Amino acid sequence: MTGVTRPLTVLIAALGGEGGGVLMNWIVNAAIAKGFPVQATSIPGVAQRTGATTYYVELWPEKTPNDARPIFSLSPAIGEVDVMIATELAEGSRALSAGYITPDRTTLIGSTHRVYLTVEKMGMGDGRLDEKKLYSALKKNAQQAVMFDAADIAQRKGAIINAVMLGALAGSGALPLEPDVFTSAIKKEGKAVKANLAGFSAGLEVAKSGGAGLAVDTAKQNISNQTEQELEKQVKTGFPPAVHEILLHGIRRLIDYQDADYARDYMERLEPFREHDPVLLREVGRHLAIRMSYEDIIRVAQAKGRPTRFNRIKDELGTAADDPFHVTEFLKPGIQEVCDLLPPTMARSLMSWGKNSGKLKTLHWGMEVRTTTITGYIKMKILAGLRWWRPYSYRWAVEQAAIDRWLALVMQAASVNTALALEVTELARLIKGYGSTHQRGSNNYQRIVADLVVPLLADPPPDGPERVKSALEAALAGPDGKALKQILHSTNPPAPVAAQ
The missing domain is CATH 3.40.920.10 (Pyruvate-ferredoxin oxidoreductase, PFOR, domain III)
Incomplete structure (x- = not known):
């Protein structure tokens, strides 16, 4: 050697x-x-x-x-x-x-x-x-x-x-x-x-080339049909360049989630923020697109039935082109998920029964759907095809009302200062997922708004943005809510008992 x-x-x-x-x-x-x-x-x-x-x-x-x-x-x-x-x-x-x-x-x-x-x-x-x-x-x-x-x-x-x-x-x-x-x-x-x-x-x-990568073909990133191109033009002519990318992503996301009309609603909701700070507009646009594309069982079916998902699974398995493989989806919908799809009146009646009987959080239906079979795939496609029904559902009514209240709160905070409006916007991070995850995040959001944000907007202190940020971080610290409870208690201590 x-x-x-x-x-x-x-x-x-x-x-x-x-x-x-x-x-x-x-x-x-x-x-x-x-x-x-x-x-x-x-x-x-x-x-x-x-x-x-x-x-x-x-x-x-x-x-x-x-x-x-x-x-x-x-x-x-x-x-x-x-x-x-x-x-x-x-x-x-x-x-x-x-x-x-x-x-x-x-x-x-x-x-x-x-x-x-x-x-x-x-x-x-x-x-x-x-x-x-x-x-x-x-x-x-x-x-x-x-x-x-x-x-x-x-x-x-x-x-x-x-x-x-x-x-x-x-x-x-x-x-x-x-x-x-x-x-x-x-x-x-x-x-x-x-x-x-x-x-x-x-x-x-x-x-x-030093790790520079290959040139990406951006042609596929352009919005395709005429209606979508009109929305793209509306973004580029009516909004500052700093927010174009995030708003175009939002439009694509909502068209995929629902339809072009829903993307127009997205643009209309952003219109009042157009003259505000671009940073605030960008964050409102980002969180609004996420909130408007809330997770429900229709969205789950959309994701699980995409051809690209099967191609990705096939690639991950490393199978040859003609090799068979099976995908089984394990689902466990409960009363809440069923109510999400029902008309509001029916949903409220069923949830009331569930609460009174103690079965709202305990009654679930276990399901196994093999989406690589004809029957299993058709089941998912039928469920995903219920997008047309979504605007008539209980969950839609609840979410749209909650979104409008959140936007009104952000706008009210913007009248105080941009820093406070940004922190109120960020509270949307708490609301995600579905089932117990969504419920827990929504409860924390409502507590912060009621106990902290509303009083701050009534009498804005100099450290308002920092206090909202601290509450958000506490809510994200863990599912038990102890950190948030401490923050809210220290922010709004109980009034002293009057001397007798």
Whole structure:
């Protein structure tokens, strides 16, 4: 051996269905083709997005005399990883937190897209991690970082993300393996060769361009039909440029959720805010689109019956084009979900019976719907097709009235100052989901409005925005409501008892 004193180490963190094992095999086969001694191991992750499967490769970066075999380790050591491949932003951050990414040694090949963690989804409000901070920390603490949205490129190339990551690895030059050796490994594997080679080439191009990514085709982002184009024109001519993007997203969202008329209602509701601060207008537009597209069983059926969802599941499973697979949806609607679809009068009667009998929160109907069968798919499509009925339903009446009250409250706060209006706008973060999650958030919202916001608007103090912000943070701190109760109690202490 000539001057080589240690193996090169590669750690891969990949989610289920992303082909991490195949990626490991490609690297191993490429090393074998070069005559390099190599060893690979893997540790399975946990389901439900609480962890990734990790793969570890050690290779000796030159041929050894007489086929001598170095002693390799079975697991990575902190501070001794040469190449870290992370197929998702949070997975790269996990590796950094564990000490596997270091500024004196590690080349990071990382995708910047997100697949949200279970803990993020469980948050009372927006529980997402700060992506800018994650990205910045990874760039700062790696010796070399090739970071880009590999999932987007994979989708556009019709490939799995592992091929894109392999191309980026080849382009980084972190391993003494030429691109041709990797492409030979892909061909030898024999799985989806054409698509994987396309993904590999795209990843290679990104790495050589410094992680800039490929040009995105924005044509598909334009609103299509004439009615929608009229709304787009209304946005661009009647609202400041700073809010165009968010309002166009809102229009698309509401057309998909209901129809173009509903998107027009969205624009009409924003009209009174047009002359206000663009920052306030933008936040009202963002939260209004979310509130108007509230979650109900029709929306759930829409999401579960989309062809793109089945394509994504198929990609995650890694199945071939003709391989059969089954998807079973587990649903558990209760009285509240049924009432959401009924006319208001009928819904109130049924809910009254449910409350009096104690069954409102306890009576549910368990359902299993296999949406990959004709009957199961038709059931979902029929349910999703009830969009036309939505404006006549109890839930619609409740939500529209609540939205109008919220907008009136924001407008009243804006007459005091923009800072207070922004914090009142942000209270909409509490109202999300459906069932118990929606009820809990709505209750917290109503408590903050009644006990804090209304008194503040009657007699605005200088620290009004800070007090509303603190109440929101307390409500988002946990489902038990203890932190919020303390905040509201300290803000409005009980009046002293008069002396007798």
